Amino acid sequence: MRPRVAVVVFPGSNDDHDAALALEALGAEPIMAWHAHGTLPDVGAVVLPGGFSYGDYLRCGALARFSPVMAAVEAFAAAGGPVLGICNGFQILCEAGLLPGALRPNASLSFVCRDVEVVVERADTPFTARCHVGQRLVIPVKHGEGCYLPPPDLATEQVVLRYAPGHNPNGSVDDIAGVCNARGNVLGLMPHPEHAVDPLLGSTDGALLLASLVEAATRKEAVLSA
């Protein structure tokens, strides 16, 4: 049976369908979860997709955090379920306190839309199990507010992905591109793995991250049904 993965749809999400298509191509059954529902469907993983939830009003992700579905996402994460936030999803997870730090406007003030190289710092997470430490992945970014500012006490182990030297597109501190919670089951990243799953798109490196998540969803479903 295909592992089910929820893709949360906020008003203003716009990469939700691409995330669902990528997950489906990698063997999962994506289930769209509307933000106004206070519960999640029975799934093995959750993806918060990219976009501009609530028009980026106030601060990116600040309002989506109060969507009814977020309480269910928090409970899912607290139970150890893998949660992946991509771009706006990363911003939402930071605002919700599920991830440390904050995302600020790009240092250049320009919206960036291009392929970047990121280096895998940890391969023991549900999101990078198919990668190896030091591996370089080519994945596109497209954002105006992706300058990551870690809290002063961020543990090095929580940095899962870094922009390769010369590839930092937004001024993120210490070239941090992706960060996880202390437990390692919640990851946020600015690059878009769902846009790098087909040779036609120039790179298939994003599939390594999403396929890792699909595998983790399979394991989580096995735990849930046991």
Add this chain to the structure above:
Amino acid sequence: MRATVRVRPKPGILDPQGEAVLGSLRHLGFPVSQVRVGRLIDVELEATSADEARAQVERMCHELLANPLIETFDVEVEP
């Protein structure tokens, strides 16, 4: 009752908006050395006293209007 909240980027935090405005003001010939861009939020609320209004608005700031990691805020309550 009416309150005004001013939210500023914390000192030391890179403020690219402020940098861009600084550049434009200099371009216009103004002798400007620093610009920081924040946010001003007017709130009308029900409260029985100015103190109660302030306490409520400060809670709003902590819970939503400001992000303590990157921003500072101050609250003014109109008598």
